[in-house]
Amino acid sequence: MLKLDLHEGEQVRQIYRQSEAVLFKPVLVVFVLIYFPWYFLLTSGLAADYVRFLLLWTGAVFFYAAYNYIIWLLNIYLLTDRRLVCINYFGLFSKKVLETPLGKILNVGFSSNGFWQTVFKFGTVQVQVPGLLEPLSLKNVGNPAKIKDALWHAHALDAVRLERR
Numbered sequence: 828m829l830k831l832d833l834h835e836g837e838q839v840r841q842i843y844r845q846s847e848a849v850l851f852k853p854v855l856v857v858f859v860l861i862y863f864p865w866y867f868l869l870t871s872g873l874a875a876d877y878v879r880f881l882l883l884w885t886g887a888v889f890f891y892a893a894y895n896y897i898i899w900l901l902n903i904y905l906l907t908d909r910r911l912v913c914i915n916y917f918g919l920f921s922k923k924v925l926e927t928p929l930g931k932i933l934n935v936g937f938s939s940n941g942f943w944q945t946v947f948k949f950g951t952v953q954v955q956v957p958g959l960l961e962p963l964s965l966k967n968v969g970n971p972a973k974i975k976d977a978l979w980h981a982h983a984l985d986a987v988r989l990e991r992r
Contacts, residue, residue, distance in 0.1 A: 834909060840981060843904040843974060845967040846949035853895040860888045894919070904965045906981055908988070911954065913963050925963055927956040929985035934962075935978045937971035954978065 833839070864884055868874040874881065898916050905912040912926040932954055939950030950971040953962040968974055 831905065831912065831914075833907065837910075838908050839905060840908055841906045841977060843906070843965060843968050845899060845902055846947060846969040848943065848947040848949055848969075849967045850896070850899055851943075853892060857888055857892045860891075861885055902966075904968065906977065908981070909985060911963065911978065911981075913965065915966075925959075927954070927959075927963060929978075929982050930989060931956050931958075932978065932982045933957060935975050935982075937975045939971060952978070 861884075865874070865881060868877055868881060897919070901914070901916040901922075903914050905914070908929075910926050910928050911932070912924065914922060914924050916922045934955040935952065937950050937952045939945050939948070944950050944967075947969075949967050949969045952965040952968060952971045952974050954965070955962045965971075965974065
């Protein structure tokens with residue numbers, strides 16, 4: 828599932844994922860795409876004539892659902908005792924991995940925009956790092972304020988670890 832080479836002596840502190848609330852839209856799309864064709868063809872008495880179409884259509888919709896769920900599962904944000912790793916999949920064969928040592932973190936902030944993010948308590952945590960044109964973004968994570976605080980805490984612990992060397 829997760830293949831990441833940790834440095835010698837490095838330990839994983841936390842794995843963050845996008846909030847389950849981001850799956851609401853694909854679930855709603857799947858419901859609509861399955862319910863309406865089946866309902867229309869069953870109520871009009873045409874289901875027997877189009878059973879192959881309905882089964883093929885339902886299979887395609889379930890493939891869409893599985894694809895969205897797998898992409899959601901693969902997008903992770905990994906906090907170790909030494910670095911932050913952001914793994915973002917844009918498709919099954921397209922990913923972007925960014926990482927930064929905890930000591931290089933300059934600023935951490937978060938935003939929750941809109942009704943859904945506020946109600947379901949998820950948002951985007953942004954981590955500013957020197958050398959990157961834009962901040963590292965932990966998108967659609969649950970409890971962004973707690974994650975922001977955890978990143979600052981990990982940053983402080985890393986500074987103490989480096990001083991002891």
